[in-house]
Amino acid sequence: MVSGTQWPTGDPFLQRQNEPSMAVSTRNPMHILAGSNDYRSVDLELVLSGGAETGDSWLGLFKSFDGGLTWQSTLLPGCPQAVPQCTDSGALGGRYQAASDPVVRAGTNGMFYYAGLAFDRATSSTTASSFSSIFVARYNDLNNNENVDPITYIDTHIVATGNSSQFLDKPAMAVDIPRSGAMTCSFNANEPGTGPNGGTLTVHQSFPAGNIYLTYTDFLTATKDNTTPTHLMFTRSADCGVTWSSPIQINSGTTTSQGSAIAVNPLNGNVYVAWRQFASTGVPDAIMIAQSTNGETSFGAPVRISTFQPFDQGTTGTSFRTNAYPAITTDFLGLVYVAFSARGLTASGDARVVFAGSIDGAHWTPAIMVDNPSLNAQSNPSGRGHQIMPAMTFANGRLTILYYDLRLDHYGAFYTPNATSPTGYAQTLLPEGELAPPSPVPSEVFTNFIDDNGLTLRRHTLDLRVLELGIFPTVTLGPSVLVSQYAYGCCVNPNAPDIEQFKFNVPNLPLFSTGEVPFLGDYIEVVPSPLFVPNGSSWSYNFTPSVNPLFHASWTDNRDVVPPADGNWQNYTPAVPIGTTSVFQSGSSVASCKPGQEGMRNQNIYTSQITGGLVVGAPGNAKQLGTTTFNNMTFPFQRAFAVEAQNVTNKPLNVRFTIANQPTGGSASFLQFSPLTTLDLTIPAFSSVSRSVFVTSSNPQARVTVNVAQINAIGGSVVTNGLSSSAVLNPDITNPNITNPNITNPNITNPDITNGSIQDVIYPMSNNGNTTATYTVKTATFAPPPGGVFLQLILNKLYETPAANNCQLANETHWVTVPNITNPNITNPDITNGSIQDVIYPMSNNGNTTATYTVKTATFAPPPGGVFLQLILNKLYETPAANNCQLANETHWVTVANITNPKLYTPTDPQLGNPNITNPTPNEASVTLAPGETVYITLRVVNPTPAITPFNPLTSITPVT
Numbered sequence: 001m002v003s004g005t006q007w008p009t010g011d012p013f014l015q016r017q018n019e020p021s022m023a024v025s026t027r028n029p030m031h032i033l034a035g036s037n038d039y040r041s042v043d044l045e046l047v048l049s050g051g052a053e054t055g056d057s058w059l060g061l062f063k064s065f066d067g068g069l070t071w072q073s074t075l076l077p078g079c080p081q082a083v084p085q086c087t088d089s090g091a092l093g094g095r096y097q098a099a100s101d102p103v104v105r106a107g108t109n110g111m112f113y114y115a116g117l118a119f120d121r122a123t124s125s126t127t128a129s130s131f132s133s134i135f136v137a138r139y140n141d142l143n144n145n146e147n148v149d150p151i152t153y154i155d156t157h158i159v160a161t162g163n164s165s166q167f168l169d170k171p172a173m174a175v176d177i178p179r180s181g182a183m184t185c186s187f188n189a190n191e192p193g194t195g196p197n198g199g200t201l202t203v204h205q206s207f208p209a210g211n212i213y214l215t216y217t218d219f220l221t222a223t224k225d226n227t228t229p230t231h232l233m234f235t236r237s238a239d240c241g242v243t244w245s246s247p248i249q250i251n252s253g254t255t256t257s258q259g260s261a262i263a264v265n266p267l268n269g270n271v272y273v274a275w276r277q278f279a280s281t282g283v284p285d286a287i288m289i290a291q292s293t294n295g296e297t298s299f300g301a302p303v304r305i306s307t308f309q310p311f312d313q314g315t316t317g318t319s320f321r322t323n324a325y326p327a328i329t330t331d332f333l334g335l336v337y338v339a340f341s342a343r344g345l346t347a348s349g350d351a352r353v354v355f356a357g358s359i360d361g362a363h364w365t366p367a368i369m370v371d372n373p374s375l376n377a378q379s380n381p382s383g384r385g386h387q388i389m390p391a392m393t394f395a396n397g398r399l400t401i402l403y404y405d406l407r408l409d410h411y412g413a414f415y416t417p418n419a420t421s422p423t424g425y426a427q428t429l430l431p432e433g434e435l436a437p438p439s440p441v442p443s444e445v446f447t448n449f450i451d452d453n454g455l456t457l458r459r460h461t462l463d464l465r466v467l468e469l470g471i472f473p474t475v476t477l478g479p480s481v482l483v484s485q486y487a488y489g490c491c492v493n494p495n496a497p498d499i500e501q502f503k504f505n506v507p508n509l510p511l512f513s514t515g516e517v518p519f520l521g522d523y524i525e526v527v528p529s530p531l532f533v534p535n536g537s538s539w540s541y542n543f544t545p546s547v548n549p550l551f552h553a554s555w556t557d558n559r560d561v562v563p564p565a566d567g568n569w570q571n572y573t574p575a576v577p578i579g580t581t582s583v584f585q586s587g588s589s590v591a592s593c594k595p596g597q598e599g600m601r602n603q604n605i606y607t608s609q610i611t612g613g614l615v616v617g618a619p620g621n622a623k624q625l626g627t628t629t630f631n632n633m634t635f636p637f638q639r640a641f642a643v644e645a646q647n648v649t650n651k652p653l654n655v656r657f658t659i660a661n662q663p664t665g666g667s668a669s670f671l672q673f674s675p676l677t678t679l680d681l682t683i684p685a686f687s688s689v690s691r692s693v694f695v696t697s698s699n700p701q702a703r704v705t706v707n708v709a710q711i712n713a714i715g716g717s718v719v720t721n722g723l724s725s726s727a728v729l730n731p732d733i734t735n736p737n738i739t740n741p742n743i744t745n746p747n748i749t750n751p752d753i754t755n756g757s758i759q760d761v762i763y764p765m766s767n768n769g770n771t772t773a774t775y776t777v778k779t780a781t782f783a784p785p786p787g788g789v790f791l792q793l794i795l796n797k798l799y800e801t802p803a804a805n806n807c808q809l810a811n812e813t814h815w816v817t818v819p820n821i822t823n824p825n826i827t828n829p830d831i832t833n834g835s836i837q838d839v840i841y842p843m844s845n846n847g848n849t850t851a852t853y854t855v856k857t858a859t860f861a862p863p864p865g866g867v868f869l870q871l872i873l874n875k876l877y878e879t880p881a882a883n884n885c886q887l888a889n890e891t892h893w894v895t896v897a898n899i900t901n902p903k904l905y906t907p908t909d910p911q912l913g914n915p916n917i918t919n920p921t922p923n924e925a926s927v928t929l930a931p932g933e934t935v936y937i938t939l940r941v942v943n944p945t946p947a948i949t950p951f952n953p954l955t956s957i958t959p960v961t
Contacts, residue, residue, distance in 0.1 A: 023112055026111075034063075041058060058098065103172060133161040136156070138153075144622065257278075261325070270292065272361050273289065274287060308367065414499070416498075451508070464524070516570070625697040625702050636698070651685050653685075655681055860957070864951060
């Protein structure tokens with residue numbers, strides 16, 4: 001999720017991010033706000049406080065405007081550095097040295113609340129922090145501009161402050177819908193870049209407020225019977241986070257209570273707070289809960305949900321810290337669920353995620369395992385492995401549980417060609433390290449803890465899994481599926497060309513305390529898209545049952561960490577030029593970079609969509625309607641809304657677009673000048689389609705719903721309980737008006753795209769020897785290029801990662817540039833004939849509104865027989881990387897459309913310029929572009945016999961839109 005190489009809007013030091021939290025906008029589900037612990041300001045490793053805190057960090061701020069496919073990031077306002085991004089409303093104001101424990105939640109009307117802990121570092125390893133505060137920063141998704149970032153910072157408010165004998169820790173937060181008697185949420189949001197001459201625009205917002213509930217742990221002075229006594233404190237805000245009630249204690253006495261989680265009963269607004277009670281003298285390990293039924297002014301006595309044997313492990317040089325904290329949620333019937341990790345339920349003793357349920361918060365079922373799979377060679381080859389750190393939510397009739405899982409620990413994925421597989425390959429899991437034949441030693445891998453101590457061949461690895469439970473509209477009782485997907489590629493083993501996984505999430509890498517201990521964070525997150533939806537003039541929980549709900553998962557991942565070349569994890573140096581001034585310590589210079597030492601801190605947060613296979617959205621879903629005057633005559637003002645549907649399954653999907661309602665005093669149609677309310681289309685595997693909806697109405701806030709449902713065939717019927725989703729246009733009547741009401745033509749830079757400026761000819765080269773070797777690649781010419789033509793020789797290794805759906809195996813290709821090849825000799829390069837040619841055309845939207853485009857293929861000379869064409873549309877996403885002390889961007893191609901047999905038009909064909917939106921056949925591509933956004937159109941030619949059937953794509957074919 002971290003992109004960019006310029007601090008603070010990027011991470012040039014390849015530092016650590018962990019403990020992610022995120023929420024989806026209730027005004028536009030394609031807008032997402034997230035946070036994490038973020039160390040991007042730590043360009044110098046400092047002596048930390050003996051593990052009392054996991055390190056010096058601030059909080060990262062992440063935003064996505066395309067449903068989580070790409071991200072931009074910076075630091076949360078209030079950070080101690082003297083840069084504009086650190087300027088807040090004055091609550092934090094640079095007075096704190098560090099911040100951590102992010103919690104991001106969505107409210108109604110586009111509100112986002114970002115809670116965290118700000119503190120000063122301890123002065124020694126034996127003292128506590130002298131200053132700590134719980135705060136909430138407020139953001140609003142104005143959803144009123146497609147040119148600049150509409151998620152706007154409002155302000156920050158302190159909720160509670162500790163002292164040298166009271167350290168505040170681990171906030172938790174939940175938000176409710178406005179209920180009867182709700183106060184008014186009123187504020188001015190200053191939106192940068194949208195005012196006159198590109199200045200700030202002040203946007204006033206006012207709407208009913210939903211309550212915000214917040215808990216935190218107050219650590220007290222140690223006693224003889226309890227070294228970590230605590231009060232678990234609760235407070236609420238009824239005015240969108242401006243003021244907070246006096247905190248009240250909800251645990252009993254000073255029992256160690258930590259890791260709280262909050263849920264709200266959607267039917268009556270009752271509040272539930274669950275937490276972990278740690279064992280001390282006379283007190284067992286237990287999961288506790290307390291409930292408020294009187295407007296949150298008081299709580300009933302705590303109720304014990306379950307005593308249990310927790311999966312806890314502390315920080316050591318070879319193991320990361322984790323404690324069994326609860327996750328909590330409620331469903332549309334008001335039932336309450338709590339999940340946690342417990343030992344002692346299986347014969348092996350491995351920890352399992354369990355959950356318990358209650359109809360009233362007071363009486364609880366026994367905790368049962370949610371996922372205890374049997375031995376299976378393809379999904380659970382060892383039958384062993386812990387499950388830890390669950391996150392849980394409920395939406396659309398589905399209880400969704402996310403967790404770390406170690407069933408594939410010490411296994412790697414290998415892929416072989418398979419004609420019957422939708423991806424063309426079959427996966428095999430093979431044991432590695434201590435589990436590898438001929439003498440596997442499972443007892444060294446599957447132990448009571450996730451500890452690398454004693455492992456000599458391979459470190460532990462873990463993965464993320466998700467499980468859904470529900471009975472409406474269909475029964476779903478698992479099984480769990482793998483969310484984590486990793487880079488894989490060819491020829492990792494030079495002696496046996498293969499395709500295999502070569503990245504893993506390795507949790508115990510010593511990335512903290514100057515390279516001495518690991519840390520993976522205390523939590524992960526799964527959230528609905530969105531949590532609340534408009535319901536007439538009010539709001540409701542997003543509980544309508546669906547077989548295709550959409551959730552977003554986020555977690556901490558060490559896959560991008562590059563181990564130090566010298567094996568010493570303490571010798572980190574950032575990939576910055578010599579003499580660079582430290583960001584973190586003014587006046588100090590950053591140590592000179594040492595090759596092989598610059599990637600060892602590159603812990604990242606990752607995210608994934610979790611869906612049944614169909615994702616539907618409208619990037620610019622809020623545009624005021626109404627009338628306009630021309631020549632003293634009044635006309636309806638027509639708006640075009642882009643709606644896109646993404647097929648994230650591994651096979652083509654037939655769908656029907658339907659405009660479900662007509663707006664008052666106007667119309668909605670897929671055609672600009674005539675009525676059309678249904679479209680049948682085929683979406684290729686791992687591709688998307690985009691269509692415009694043209695709307696007029698006398699009601700400026702008229703709401704229109706576009707449904708997309710799976711059908712059994714073009715012109716056929718809707719599949720019962722098939723995939724379906726919808727996009728609502730103008731969903732929130734309080735959404736401020738768009739700031740560019742005079743929409744200019746959403747033109748593109750080269751509308752006929754006849755000038756193909758880039759031509760790639762790709763030659764694979766393999767080492768067929770039996771030892772690793774280096775090669776020099778030179779360029780020979782049979783005819784020199786004419787003047788003005790420039791050549792570039794690029795060597796890439798490639799690896800492939802899955803595309804949109806983490807539950808399916810797909811191929812997203814990453815080109816990794818090979819640096820500094822110096823050996824001049826090549827014995828037998830075995831370069832195959834150039835069989836693939838790519839011609840790439842960039843296409844940009846130069847208008848000021850989001851629009852959809854159809855891309856066709858024109859030919860001046862049809863390809864000869866045996867030559868195949870492919871039309872591919874990609875967007876680019878760049879993340880920071882470094883090699884040999886050179887900081888660079890690693891480019892990821894995000895595939896939008898993959899047309900394997902595009903229709904060829906002659907230049908004189910009258911249909912070439914027709915957008916042909918009713919064409920159901922997947923032989924043309926379509927794409928939605930925001931203002932200033934670029935898509936890269938690739939015309940790929942596969943020519944097995946170029947010497948016999950020469951074909952020049954640069955002069956023979958071209959894309960047209």
